[in-house]
Amino acid sequence: MRRRDVLRTGGLAAAALAAPAAPAIRSAEAQAGKTLVIGGSVPLTGAAAETGLNVNNGYITAASYMNEVLGGVEIAGEKYRIELKLFDDASDPARATTLIQRQIDEGTNLFLGSFGSNIVLPTAAITERAKKPMVQTGGGSDAIFTRGLKYVFGMFPRATRQFAATAALFKTLEPLPQTYSVIYTNDAFSKTAGEGVRLACDAAGFKRIDSYELPAKPTDVSSVLGSVRAKTPDLLVCVMHDQNSLLVARQMIASGTNVKLLFQGLGPQLASFREALGKYSEALFCSTYWDENVPFKDKFFGDSKKFAEYYRSKFTRPIAYHVAGAAACIETYVLAMQAAKSTRPEAVRDALAAADYETFYSRIKFTPEGDGDAILMGGMIGQVQKGKLEIVYPQAASSASAIYPAPPWDKKA
Missing domain, CATH: 3.40.50.2300 (Response regulator)
Incomplete structure (x- = not known):
């Protein structure tokens, strides 16, 4: 496995930590005055790594594009650069919950999900208690969406x-x-x-x-x-x-x-x-759940083909729908924050619950329980x-x- 297929991090000390690619356009980075930190874990190793790498690369693709090409994203009149703090959970739910709790203790307010319902469910329970949103493309079990959790949102309908x-x-x-x-x-x-x-x-x-x-x-x-x-x-x-x-x-x-x-x-x-x-x-x-020929239009990338083109400029790993779903998680966060005119967790959560907008991935709309609309996101x-x-x-x-x-x-x- 080539390092380029795992991460493009700009010189991080350990491959366990995934972050956006180092900006290729310095002037674009300089335009962003604030940093928007989004945390989480992904399985870069272990049983779920094959798809976990796709999820990881999708997160990196969206953050890199918004930082490098767009020069950051505007929320409530201010420009933000996205900083991902994603750690390798090694496909282990116990490790993942430890990593998420540590990030909450350190002040992270927004989270992306891992891959696998066995990891998403316990980590979402932790972010729920802390009242921090999680947007994820890796967990579809009904249990995630039938226990009254209000802060977790998924890119697929529930499994049943x-x-x-x-x-x-x-x-x-x-x-x-x-x-x-x-x-x-x-x-x-x-x-x-x-x-x-x-x-x-x-x-x-x-x-x-x-x-x-x-x-x-x-x-x-x-x-x-x-x-x-x-x-x-x-x-x-x-x-x-x-x-x-x-x-x-x-x-x-x-x-x-x-x-x-x-x-x-x-x-x-x-x-x-x-x-x-x-x-x-x-x-x-x-x-x-996605193909690069789907006809959706997109506020950031333009359309699916342009997203796929940008992804391939970053990674040699073949594109898959979990890549697109992961990138859409970050787009969904940004659109929700723009609608809320805020980065506060509670305001972002409420905007996610009311989401109804088109991305290159699909039209994003969640059920009251947080899973993807069965028709629009089926x-x-x-x-x-x-x-x-x-x-x-x-x-x-x-x-x-x-x-x-x-x-x-x-x-x-």
Whole structure:
């Protein structure tokens, strides 16, 4: 892994601390009279690092652009330079909570989230007690948004509301699938995502054959795949984090477990996942919440293509929707502060709750509980075709038609 793919920090002493890239335009930095500090943690190492690095790089991209290109951001008539204080939580909730509490004790008032509901939930509880806002793109578990927290805001709908678009796609396939099974892992996000799959698919009229729960960190899924082969569904839906999705796919290939459609909520959206599977990634489906061709206009970057262009000037790591979601967190903060004409935590929180504005990522609007609006911030469906992730649903955003049924593993060219 190259350092440039982790951080562009301008000479920090430790790679555990992520901050904006050193300004390339000194005059732009000089224009900003005040500093806006935003804290948090991200998993740069450990089990969640693959996506954590994308989240980290998205945060850095937005802050760097606002500092370097725009010369800072104006809030209530004053210019601010954004300073990120993001530490590596090593994918460890206990470490993350310690880091967040330390930052609160040191006076940080605004926070960005880590990646993974198992980290976002306990850290959001800490920022909630301190009445400090957290805007995050890494936690979708219902538990984050059903416990009465008022200071946490998420870039996705809660997990049980995320599958409606996918079930709608399934209804458009020909020949129409009849049956499905779902596999999920025993963690906060995946369990509630699995419940969302069952609710959406049952409501859409598909017959459920089986529902399988795996450990939070599975190492072998052969017995579950044996059951899948014994009662083969038309649709197999796997909702779990990227590394677990890769394990399931590899063991399906090795065991010759074929289905007409394999949907993996997280995994195929990553270029590294597709590269790891090679030809076997062909025709896999997944959720995606952003694509650089989406038509949204943006107050800061202009549009998605310009955001992607700027990102690539900073990082060689392939762009993914978590990069865009993370950058949108910072944009959302700035827009809320501009609306509130204040950087005070309580005023920013109230402005976030009332947010309704367009960014390159999506139109930003939160439910009263803080998760993303299920329609405005709901996902698109991607499918791997010739190694690239194509959007296949909704039709208005599609770049290709869905391939269904998928070829068996041994027939993939």
